[in-house]
Each structure stands twice: as structure tokens, then as C-alpha cells.
Amino acid sequence: MTDLSTSTLFALFATFFAAGAVKGVTGMGLPTVAMGILGSLLSPLAAASLLIIPSFVTNVWQLLAGPSFIGIVRRLWTMMAGVVAGTLSSAYMLTGADTRLSTFLLGLSLTVYAVYTLFAKPYHVSPRHERWLSPILGTATGFVAGATGVFVIPAVPYVQALGFDKDDLVQALGLSFTVSTVALAIGLAIQGAFHLDGMTLSALAVVPALIGMWAGQYIRRAVTPAMFKRCFLTALALLGAEMMLRGVW
Template sequence: MSELVAADLGLVLVSVVVFLCAGFIKGLVGFGLPTIGLGLMTVFVGVEKAMVLILWPAFLTNFWQGLLGGHLKVLVPRLWPFLVSAVLMLGAGTLILTRLPEGAADLLLGALMIAYALPMLAGAVLTLAESRIVPVGIVVGLVNGVLAGLTGSYTVPGVMYLQAMGLPRDQLIQAMGLLFLLSTLALGASLGGFGLVGGREALASLALVVPALSGVWAGQHLRRRVSEAVFRKLVLAAILMLGLYLVPLGLWRLGA
């Protein structure tokens, strides 16, 4: 009995540290909480339970980021085709998740992140003409929805698309928050539809909001001290590091 209690306390401590760190990264660059939280917690509780654990922290941090930035009137008219496409396809990704070998989605997502971040850090510039924002956004949204359902991460290729639009820092942060908020709601509905949301994990997810929001607050405090140029490099560096983290994780899970 004492060993069981110790194991539960150890898992609680690990969960708090994971979501505190994941929240800090999100506060600093605007994303990363689901990817980091899911990737690390999968090691301890498995991918399906880990996807449930991220729901409440992701929802509330993204609610904060997506709705309270002051740019909704500018962003929604430009982004709604992209956002709707991303939400509509997320259920398809969750369905595929139930059929793919564990780790395959992480490997794919990590490779895409690395392939994008390396040339951009080397000086490549990805831009979109205004006339192409809607058609490209629909395609990117469809792909983003599938990958979000597969991996629980809403980053690729949605963040790349938003960066290519050339949004100022505060608008970019809020646009990412809108994408992540809607994707979190769709993921929760999709997981529930497939019977993957358990009561115990849902309560644990709600409790993990506290360390997640604390991390976001600390990350935001640091972000306000960096310039626009440094911020964009931080975003690319974060994408690269997440990719370098996901590729070996995917390989490990495929071989487990």
C-alpha cells in the first residue's frame, strides 16, 4: 500500500514539474504546452491518458491567450477559413491515432518541425501574398487538424502558416491562441467520442491547470523583455527543439 502511495505521489510531482515547464515555454513563445506535456507524460501514463491530461491546461491557457489579446476584430475575418478547416479535420486525426503504431505520429511531426525550423533559422523567409492567405489557409488547416488529432499538438503546420502571414508579435501570439483553443475543444470532443476521456484523468487535468498557468505567467513576463526579432528566433528555436525531442521519442515508442 505504501509503495502505491509513493508511486502516486511521484507521478503527481512529475506532472506538476512537466506542466510548469510546458507552461513556461508556452508563455515565452506562445505554444508548446500540449507537445511537451503530452510527450513527457506519455512516458509515465501512456499516450491516450496523456492526451486527456493536457485538455484542461491547454484549454484555459489558450482561452487566456486566444481571447484576451485585443486583436479579435482584426484576426477573425482573416483566419476563419483556416480555423474552421483545422477543427473539422481533427476528428479524422484522432480516428487514425487509434489505428497507427504508437510513436509514428510523433516521428512525423518531429521531422516536419525540423525541416521547417532549420532553413528558417538559416535565413530563409516564408511569406504569403494576401490573395493566397485564404486558399493556403484552408489546406494548411486541414493538415493541421489531422496532425492535431494524431499527436495532440496543434503547432504544425499552423504556426508556420501564421508566421508566413507576417503578423506582428502580439497578433501572432493571439492567432496561435485561437488555433489552439478551438483545436483543444475539438480534441476534447473527439476523445470523448472515442471513449478515451476517463473521470480520474479529467480531474487530474483540471488540477494541472495551476502549474500550467503559473508557468505561462512566468514565460510571459520574460517575453515582454525581448525584442520582436529575438522573439521570432525564439519561436523557430522552440519549433526546432520540439522536433529534435519528438523524433527520438517517436523512434523509442515505435521500438517499445
């Protein structure tokens, strides 16, 4: 990635600013938006590599900001173990030579997430089912993350259904995203795709991501989060559909 043009570098930084702004308004979405936009400019593998450090920094911030870290870890540790196992088992798909497959899968995961979030009705998971569902859905999340670099499906709908209050929900999602990011980095390293030059650019991308998060706080005052989220999810669904078509053709 050392030979990127000035225009490409500008696009990368603009992408992370936009992704940070979405996270600032909605409390989530930085990895998803970044993978969606970068996946249309670069290979999914290159996009996922650039995502590692900005995702880690912003999600650790989100994870440590809440009051219930230990309790949330105790409740979700089996899900997190599944995330790690699933990611490590599927990372070879993201690093494979066939970029069309990874592009199609990335587009599919973005489209499914956007459409589900737009139209699905809220539901609640009973505590008696949580013990066996957590490792299964954690593993499924990891498998999707390892194959596409996106770790919101099915983790986000599942965690939202566990009945956390508002602050604990934000912290629980921060835990899931942080573990997913670390597991993805380990998976890429095992596959020999974790390069220091890419990490330098990834580290620099933290700056526009944090500025974007700060700007998102101001955007929230001008546009309701619900309206902003609908517009962003609609755009994400269209972007995912385009990537699916590109992966097929």
C-alpha cells in the first residue's frame, strides 16, 4: 500500500471521517461503513487491514466508557470465545486469491445487515436460551467477520435482544467489536496478511475517524439519529447490492 496516490489517500481519510461521523451519531457503524466504502475502492483484504487500528481504538474507547465492564464480560464471554474461533477459522477466505468471492460476501453481509436493521421488529432473547445461543451466534459472527471483515451480523441484533439498558448496550457492543477486531488482526497475521506498512496507514486513519466521531456529535443536533440511521442504512444496502453484482460479474 506504499504506492497509493494522493487522490486515493484523500478518499481513505474521507472514508474514515464519514465512518467516524456515523459512529458519532448512532454509536456504531464505523467498521461497517469503512468496509462498505473501502471495499469499493480496494480489495476486501486491503480494506480490512486498514480498518484494524481505527476500529480497535474507537471500540476500546466505547468499551471502557461504561460502568459495567466486568459484568458484561462475564455475561458474554462464551459469545466472545465463539467470535474468536469463528474468525480464525474463516480468515483464509478474506486472504484468498479469489477477490470476487470475498467482494460478493462483503456485499451480501452489508445488504443483509442494512435490510434487517431497517425492517426487522425488535425481539427479546429469553435468559434460558442465552447460554446456548451466545456461543453459536458468536461463532457465526466470527465466521462472517473472517470472511468479509464485517462483524455486525448476527452480533448486533443478538446483543440488542439481550435486554441491556442503554449504557450497557453500548458497552456490550464495544466489547463485541473490540474482540472481533483483535481476532481479525490475529487471523490476518496467521494467514501472512498483516503487514507493517498497512498498519502505519491504518494508524494514521485513527485521526480522521476520531474527528468524524466528534463531528457526529454535532450532526446529531441537526438531524435526528433515527432519520440519519435510515438514510445511512439505505445507502449501505445499495452499496452492498452493487458489490454483490461486482463480485458475480
